[in-house]
Amino acid sequence: MKLVQEQRTEINGQPIIAFTLANDHGMEITCLNYGCIITSILVPDKNGNVENVVLAFDDFSSYLTNYPYLGAVIGRVAGRIKNSSFQLNGKTYKLHANEYKNHLHGGEKGFHHVIWRAVGFSQKEEVGVRFSHRSVDGEEGYPGNVDVQVTYTLNNQNEFIISYHAISDQDTPFTLTNHTYFNLSGNVKRDILQHELKIKSDRFLPLDHEFIPTGEIKDVAGTFFDLRLGKVLKEVIDSTDPQIVLVGQGYDHPFVLNTHHDEEIVLCDRESGRALIVETDEPAVVVYTGNQLPNEETINGVPSRKYLGICLETQALPNAVNYSHFPSCILRAGEVYLSTTKYRFCVVDGK
Ligand code: G6D
Numbered sequence: 001m002k003l004v005q006e007q008r009t010e011i012n013g014q015p016i017i018a019f020t021l022a023n024d025h026g027m028e029i030t031c032l033n034y035g036c037i038i039t040s041i042l043v044p045d046k047n048g049n050v051e052n053v054v055l056a057f058d059d060f061s062s063y064l065t066n067y068p069y070l071g072a073v074i075g076r077v078a079g080r081i082k083n084s085s086f087q088l089n090g091k092t093y094k095l096h097a098n099e100y101k102n103h104l105h106g107g108e109k110g111f112h113h114v115i116w117r118a119v120g121f122s123q124k125e126e127v128g129v130r131f132s133h134r135s136v137d138g139e140e141g142y143p144g145n146v147d148v149q150v151t152y153t154l155n156n157q158n159e160f161i162i163s164y165h166a167i168s169d170q171d172t173p174f175t176l177t178n179h180t181y182f183n184l185s186g187n188v189k190r191d192i193l194q195h196e197l198k199i200k201s202d203r204f205l206p207l208d209h210e211f212i213p214t215g216e217i218k219d220v221a222g223t224f225f226d227l228r229l230g231k232v233l234k235e236v237i238d239s240t241d242p243q244i245v246l247v248g249q250g251y252d253h254p255f256v257l258n259t260h261h262d263e264e265i266v267l268c269d270r271e272s273g274r275a276l277i278v279e280t281d282e283p284a285v286v287v288y289t290g291n292q293l294p295n296e297e298t299i300n301g302v303p304s305r306k307y308l309g310i311c312l313e314t315q316a317l318p319n320a321v322n323y324s325h326f327p328s329c330i331l332r333a334g335e336v337y338l339s340t341t342k343y344r345f346c347v348v349d350g351k
Contacts, residue, residue: 001127001156003120008032009060014115016060019129021154026050027345029154033118035111036073036131036150037063038180041160043345046273051186053274053345055309058298064113067294068304069179072112073150074105076135076142077329078177079254079286079318080212086321088143088171088330095141102210107140111176116150128153137170144170144333159344166337174331175282175316176339181290181309182276184269188300191307192289193237194271198230199285200264201255205317206243211252212319213326225253230266233289237307250289250307254317257284261342265312268348275348280314280341283327287312314341 002022009016011034018039022028028050030040039056055070057063066072084095084103096107105112116131131150137143149165164176183192204225205213220226224241237250244250257264257280265278265285278285288311297304316329331337 001122001124003122003127005120011115016115017118019118019120021127021129021152023127023154023156023158025156025158027154027158029152029160031129031152032063033116033131034063035066035071035113036116036152036178037071037112038178039071041345043158043274044347045186046347049186052300053182053184053186053276055181055183055188055299058301062297066112068181068290069105069112070299071180072178073131073176074179074313075111075148075174075176076106076140076146077103077173077321078105078175078313078315080104080210081173082210082212082319082322084141086173088173088321093141093143100210102212103140105179109140111135111148112179126153126155142172144168144172146172146174146331148176150176157344158346159342161340161342163340164337166331167335168331168333170333172331173321173329174337175320175329177286177313177315178341179311179313181311182267183309184267184272184274184276186272186274188302188308190271191305192310193234193307194269195233195310196230196268196270197227197233197287197310198266199227199255199287200258200262201227202258203256205254205256207246207253209246211247213254213317213323215323215325217256225255227255233307233310237289248291250291251287252289252291254284254286256317257282267310267312273347273349275346277344277346278312278314278341279344280339282314282316282339282341284317285312285314286318
């Protein structure tokens with residue numbers, strides 16, 4: 001196991017550090033203390049070629065805006081909150097409206113724009129980085145001081161584990177995710193249209209015109225959201241299903257997971273032979289097929305374009321704070337928030 005850290009740049013005198021984690025089987029992950037951003041995950045294909053399977057900006061300055069939230073931790077609340085407001089304990093809270101009248105991904109100064117305190121660690125069978133940050137009372141309109149820890153761990157089973165720990169001194173909505181875009185072709189040789197996605201999910205959340213769940217929890221049977229047997233993404237993206245069309249020909253939808261830590265999400269690319277198995281304790285995964293990737297920046301050396309990567313954002317159901325029939329996303333004062341998502345990379349027979 002190896003851990004290397006190097007200063008990349010600085011922001012207002014604060015160093016921006018890149019941490020590179022390597023295991024004994026050629027897998028390597030690089031991440032930044034800015035936004036806990038993952039800039040590289042190197043894994044072998046079926047022929048042993050080790051290549052990057054995540055999207056990253058070529059120029060660090062692009063992360064200072066980062067409209068696609070490339071690679072970043074998302075919080076306090078991942079997803080959209082309608083009208084940027086919610087009721088809690090009889091009080092109405094108004095969050096920063098950073099997407100028209102709605103609140104998206106923690107707001108303008110969300111966790112993706114924080115310079116996190118970061119400490120690397122290395123043991124015999126695992127290596128990683130522990131990020132920490134205090135989100136102060138009133139930040140982006142949220143109540144309570146929240147002490148947050150994000151831990152990235154790489155082990156010798158080619159598993160990358162993201163775990164979250166948080167404690168707040170007031171009740172507050174809270175659900176984190178990671179917004180990495182995966183592309184298993186390696187070094188963005190191809191887009192994701194030929195990737196196959198399989199999810200153990202019987203229900204999904206239809207969206208309204210602002211891409212916020214309508215509140216309906218719909219059975220996937222007979223729809224393009226039935227991924228229980230797996231689908232090639234091109235089949236979905238080419239469909240005329242109104243929900244697929246609504247979000248710009250693709251997914252931008254929450255899937256309610258049937259099970260946990262049971263290989264519930266599997267993404268694979270037959271041509272490279274790479275597969276990614278995601279397991280989580282979160283109730284949902286928002287699948288976003290990069291329908292709105294901007295095309296004015298270069299990503300991994302190529303012009304950014306639609307479908308260059310796919311996000312698998314494990315999290316609470318979006319807008320849960322406004323839907324009492326969704327599982328709660330409220331972190332109660334003094335309670336501990338714990339969440340773990342594991343990404344295991346392997347090679348499958350390319351047939
Ligand atoms: C778009 O609607 C999508 C979001 O789900 C995504 O997180 C963002 O782009 C990067 O707004």
